[in-house]
Amino acid sequence: MSESQQIIKQEQTRFSSDSQLLSELGERLIATRHVALAELIKNAYDADATRCNIWLENDDNELVIKDDGHGMTEAEFEDFWMTIATSNRDRNPESRRYGREVQGSKGVGRFAVRNLGLFLELRTVAYDEDADEYRRLVANFDWEEFESGTGLQEMEIRYRIEVDATAEEEGTTLQISDLQDDWTDKELKEVSDKVLDIVSAPYESSPSEIEGSGDEDPGFNVYFAPPGKGSPRTSVAQEIYDRYVAKIEISIDHNTLTYEYDYKDGEFRTYKYELDENLVGDIDGEIRWIPNRKGVLAEMRTADGRKARSWLRDNGGVRVVDNNFRMPPYGDQGNDWLGLSQSQARRARNWESPVTKALFPEGDREISESQAMLQLPRKSQLLGAVQVSSYRSQEAASAMLKDRLMPAMDRQGFVENDAYEQLVDITRGSLEILGVIDRLEQQKQKTEKAKEKKDETKSVIDSTRDYVQESDDIEESAREELLYQVEDIESQVEETHEAQKEAREAVESMNLLGVVSAFMSHETTLILDSARDMLDRWKQVPSENRSDEFQERIEQTEQAVEDFENHLRYAKMFLQQISEGEDSQFQPKPQVTKIIENFERYTDQRRIEVENAIPFGLETPEVNVGLYTGVLINLYTNAIKAVVEDGIGDDGRHVRFEAENTSNWHKIRVIDNGVGISEEERTRIFEPMYSTTNVEGPTSVGTGLGLYIVQQVIERAGGEIALVEPPNGFETAFEVRLPR
Numbered sequence: 015m016s017e018s019q020q021i022i023k024q025e026q027t028r029f030s031s032d033s034q035l036l037s038e039l040g041e042r043l044i045a046t047r048h049v050a051l052a053e054l055i056k057n058a059y060d061a062d063a064t065r066c067n068i069w070l071e072n073d074d075n076e077l078v079i080k081d082d083g084h085g086m087t088e089a090e091f092e093d094f095w096m097t098i099a100t101s102n103r104d105r106n107p108e109s110r111r112y113g114r115e116v117q118g119s120k121g122v123g124r125f126a127v128r129n130l131g132l133f134l135e136l137r138t139v140a141y142d143e144d145a146d147e148y149r150r151l152v153a154n155f156d157w158e159e160f161e162s163g164t165g166l167q168e169m170e171i172r173y174r175i176e177v178d179a180t181a182e183e184e185g186t187t188l189q190i191s192d193l194q195d196d197w198t199d200k201e202l203k204e205v206s207d208k209v210l211d212i213v214s215a216p217y218e219s220s221p222s223e224i225e226g227s228g229d230e231d232p233g234f235n236v237y238f239a240p241p242g243k244g245s246p247r248t249s250v251a252q253e254i255y256d257r258y259v260a261k262i263e264i265s266i267d268h269n270t271l272t273y274e275y276d277y278k279d280g281e282f283r284t285y286k287y288e289l290d291e292n293l294v295g296d297i298d299g300e301i302r303w304i305p306n307r308k309g310v311l312a313e314m315r316t317a318d319g320r321k322a323r324s325w326l327r328d329n330g331g332v333r334v335v336d337n338n339f340r341m342p343p344y345g346d347q348g349n350d351w352l353g354l355s356q357s358q359a360r361r362a363r364n365w366e367s368p369v370t371k372a373l374f375p376e377g378d379r380e381i382s383e384s385q386a387m388l389q390l391p392r393k394s395q396l397l398g399a400v401q402v403s404s405y406r407s408q409e410a411a412s413a414m415l416k417d418r419l420m421p422a423m424d425r426q427g428f429v430e431n432d433a434y435e436q437l438v439d440i441t442r443g444s445l446e447i448l449g450v451i452d453r454l455e456q457q458k459q460k461t462e463k464a465k466e467k468k469d470e471t472k473s474v475i476d477s478t479r480d481y482v483q484e485s486d487d488i489e490e491s492a493r494e495e496l497l498y499q500v501e502d503i504e505s506q507v508e509e510t511h512e513a514q515k516e517a518r519e520a521v522e523s524m525n526l527l528g529v530v531s532a533f534m535s536h537e538t539t540l541i542l543d544s545a546r547d548m549l550d551r552w553k554q555v556p557s558e559n560r561s562d563e564f565q566e567r568i569e570q571t572e573q574a575v576e577d578f579e580n581h582l583r584y585a586k587m588f589l590q591q592i593s594e595g596e597d598s599q600f601q602p603k604p605q606v607t608k609i610i611e612n613f614e615r616y617t618d619q620r621r622i623e624v625e626n627a628i629p630f631g632l633e634t635p636e637v638n639v640g641l642y643t644g645v646l647i648n649l650y651t652n653a654i655k656a657v658v659e660d661g662i663g664d665d666g667r668h669v670r671f672e673a674e675n676t677s678n679w680h681k682i683r684v685i686d687n688g689v690g691i692s693e694e695e696r697t698r699i700f701e702p703m704y705s706t707t708n709v710e711g712p713t714s715v716g717t718g719l720g721l722y723i724v725q726q727v728i729e730r731a732g733g734e735i736a737l738v739e740p741p742n743g744f745e746t747a748f749e750v751r752l753p754r
Contacts, residue, residue: 047195048205049342049426050129054079054188055236056339061085062111063185065235068206074197077130080241082185084111085140088175091151095136096171112231115337115403132157132192136173139183150179206238254322255302255397257310260452262444264299264400266292271369273444277455285447287369293433294402294419297440301332301398303391303448308597308636326394332441333399334428336419340399342426352442354393369443374450389449400441404428475504545575573615597636602682603628605643606671609650620658623666628673628682635680635754637731645724645735646671649684649748652721656688656746668744679751683738690745696737700725728752 051068058066061083068079086095107116127134134155142149153173195201237244263274269292275283304310304326311319331345332352343349350356353366365371404419419433428434482488482496552568560568606626610617617624634642650669657667666687673682691699700721728735733752740747 047130050127051079051205052339054127057081058083058186059114059234059338060109060116061186062109062114063234064232065237065241067237067239067241068202069238069240070197070199070202071240072191074199075191075193077190077193077197077202078187078240079190080185080187085138085184085186086151087140087142087149088151090140091138091153091173114231127155127188127190128157129194131190131194133190135189135191136186137189138186139179141181141184145177147177148179148181148184150176150183152176202238253314254304254311254326257304257314258302258397259305259307259310260303260448260455262299262301262303262398262448264297264301264440264444266294266297266440268292271440273447275448275451277451281455281458283451285373287372287443289436293417293436294440297400297402297437299398299400299441299444301396301400301441301444303395303452304330304397305391305395305452306597323394326397330392330394330396332393332396334437335399335401336404336421338401341404341421341428344427345399350393352393352438352445354390354442354445357390358392365446367439367443367446369439370446373443373447389452391445391448396445400437402437472504475500545571549575597638599633599636600639601630601632602634602642602673603630603632605639606646609643609646610671613650613654617654617669621667622654622657623668625668625670627670632673632675635752637752641727641731645728645750646682646684648721648724649750652748653684653686653688653746656686656690659689670744675754678754680754681749681751683747683749685740685744685747687744688746691737699737700735 055066055068058079058081061081063081063083066079066081068077070077108114109116134157136153136155137150139148139150141147151173153171155171259278261276261278263276265272265274266289269289271287271289273285273287275285277283306323311322314322328347331347331349333345334341334351344351357366365374402419404421417432419437420429420431421427422429428437479497479500482493482500488496549568549571552564552571555564557565603626606628610624610626650671653669657669668687670685671682672685673680675681725735728750731752733750735748735750738747738749
């Protein structure tokens with residue numbers, strides 16, 4: 015400041031705030047009404063309440079939230095309720111009576127009522143130590159008076175103190191009227207489902223209950239009914255939670271991360287990983303996996319299997335529980351905080367979590383990364399929560415811990431810093447490892463079941479042999495023949511066991527081929543893009559400068575690209591169905607129609623008549639639709655090759671699909687009037703690398719493995735495939751039978 019400048023006034027001032035600030039806090043910091051209710055329930059929990067009741071009264075025009083906590087004295091009302099952005103948590107991190115970790119933060123939860131209604135009557139009863147008696151405080155808030163243009167410090171809230179209160183009345187009641195939304199009991203129930211999902215650790219107990227944290231703490235319950243009525247609601251969640259196939263427990267001790275996997279009726283596995291730095295603090299997580307497998311949700315008491323699956327689609331996922339209360343939006347429908355849906359959509363084949371990469375490094379894996387990643391659990395197959403203890407912004411700032419877990423300002427999730435990224439990596443890693451374990455466990459169980467069956471059969475054979483050798487009822491002349499037959503049966507059992515082993519290996523090889531095929535589909539897409547680019551360049555040549563041959567080449571290439579696109583589209587759908595599809599019932603007629611349409615240009619050019627004679631409404635048993643259509647594609651292309659071979663008569667080229675259901679079997683047949691299969695070929699058609707046709711065209715590509723793989727897959731599904739007697743006018747009929 016130059017000496018020539020003159021100071022005419024020097025004073026102090028202070029910040030002021032508009033009363034509209036409370037509206038901003040209520041509507042912006044508290045995003046939705048279920049979050050608003052959850053904030054008020056947290057206040058009740060912090061007040062050492064054992065129960066909080068929420069209900070509608072006066073013809074649904076008023077919403078009431080009542081708790082039996084310790085209430086507020088006049089001093090506490092003025093210091094905490096009437097002081098904005100000053101959290102009681104800063105002064106008292108634990109509740110006074112039960113030592114609960116206080117949940118309130120930023121001091122704005124009380125203004126959640128502004129999100130719910132325009133008028134509030136607050137009634138709170140507390141013990142006043144100075145007066146040595148219980149007193150009641152009643153205050154009224156008309157939020158419409160808090161309008162822009164009026165200083166917040168100028169707003170006066172009238173309240174009164176009454177001295178006729180009793181210990182039985184202790185607690186706080188919020189009576190909210192002039193509701194922002196029209197509420198009904200049905201709507202309150204819908205909101206309550208979301209509220210309960212926030213205020214309790216999911217599925218560990220009834221979904222509206224928090225167990226006491228100590229010997230004296232009786233716990234905390236939320237009732238969506240007036241006092242003395244109703245009970246904490248239960249749902250299908252608990253029973254589904256108990257139907258898990260695998261359970262994951264996650265914990266951290268200092269810098270040591272531990273995953274414990276309890277595979278139901280299987281092996282218990284533990285993995286440990288040393289973190290460079292623990293940014294998330296203590297973690298106590300439990301995630302249960304309920305895959306779409308036969309019998310997992312069978313014979314439930316609370317819902318049938320289909321309703322349970324529907325519930326999982328709407329409610330499944332991994333939640334985050336912060337200090338006993340769930341943190342939205344993690345685990346909400348549509349939320350993909352672990353990137354599971356994203357990985358499945360782009361067919362990811364690489365680990366994303368550094369934990370998994372460290373525990374299963376390249377070249378030192380129990381199973382290939384690409385196959386394990388294909389078994390990454392879906393959000394709709396998971397139930398559970400990861401429990402953490404975040405820092406509030408004030409705590410983090412005072413301790414210089416900016417890279418620790420902190421809630422976002424709107425209470426919707428955490429600040430996305432390094433600690434949050436570590437939480438994602440830890441949780442995601444637990445699920446990637448589950449993909450490995452499930453693959454190993456399935457292989458182990460298949461091998462054990464096969465061995466058990468072999469041992470059981472061998473035991474029966476040994477008993478039979480002993481009986482034949484020792485029985486006095488068998489003549490000596492017949493004994494030798496019977497023993498020979500027993501040995502022959504024993505030999506056949508051994509051969510069957512080896513054949514089943516080969517079949518299992520063939521299916522595993524087929525899965526691997528699926529991975530390779532998916533990769534090739536990606537590479538083929540690039541080739542197709544190049545072909546389209548080439549066509550675009552050709553079309554840039556003016557039509558008057560194109561020769562007839564050049565124009566014909568353009569048209570042929572356009573048609574080839576279109577055909578190729580159709581085949582590639584179908585191949586991708588087929589691969590997706592195999593890797594992601596569930597066993598389900600479906601109508602085969604529409605599936606066969608798709609197959610026929612996919613090859614329609616080829617069959618039309620060769621005047622092949624294709625008939626879909628499958629009855630409308632006929633349904634398959636539970637089977638993977640991808641495998642079902644894959645089998646039919648193989649049989650159909652074989653039939654097409656057979657009818658275009660030389661030697662066809664004048665009756666035309668015909669292929670027919672038929673299907674029926676018997677008491678025990680679903681049968682589907684692919685029939686043709688082609689060259690037929692000789693007696694010698696009939697004994698070899700299911701051998702690997704054996705082919706009976708030699709036709710040029712898109713159906714000619716093959717290795718002789720088609721029927722062999724089809725047979726292995728069908729038999730692994732408990733079915734059969736065979737050549738059967740064809741109808742009149744046809745030469746060959748393949749029939750696939752699947753058990754019903």
